[in-house]
Amino acid sequence: GEDVEQSLFLSVREGDSSVINCTYTDSSSTYLYWYKQEPGAGLQLLTYIFSNMDMKQDQRLTVLLNKKDKHLSLRIADTQTGDSAIYFCAESIDTNAGKSTFGDGTTLTVKP
């Protein structure tokens, strides 16, 4: 079945770059997503990448996809304390964007 793995914790200093990694098993994944969840809140879609792309940049966010290794990463440049949250990687093989398999999330802590 589908499986999405993430490291559980990441701690960085304010102003540094953060890199959150994710691996997935389903080679038929069509879309790969990054969501942000702040304490007690729902999920906020940050960015997504289509499986035929290898990079996508959106302001401070850069997504890299290595389809051969089934590895996805999210780089946050100039990380701020407001970026502290849980980041979920998710994959979908379905055109229904919400029908996704999620990783367990990476808790990002940004220290001043």
Place this chain on the structure above:
Amino acid sequence: DAMVIQNPRYQVTQFGKPVTLSCSQTLNHNVMYWYQQKSSQAPKLLFHYYDKDFNNEADTPDNFQSRRPNTSFCFLDIRSPGLGDAAMYLCATSSTGRTEAFFGQGTRLTVV
């Protein structure tokens, strides 16, 4: 403006007492989803509605039911809540062919 609205934000129910969680959307999306997220875990898809068609995930317990009376509203019914059903319940919507899903703020359910 809130686009996917979940009510209530916090719900306390007694063991075995039926409870209903509510979700509404102003996006006119044709697909609506319910996810269960237990503490420090990945959101897990329970079921989704594709228009009026109900799609249950294979491992969703029978204790969980859903209703979608119209495009805007979707309900999650838990017939006999157990202690293990305490979780955050997330509603999401998407539109066929679009790559984005939109999540509500979630309802945190406590079972006493």
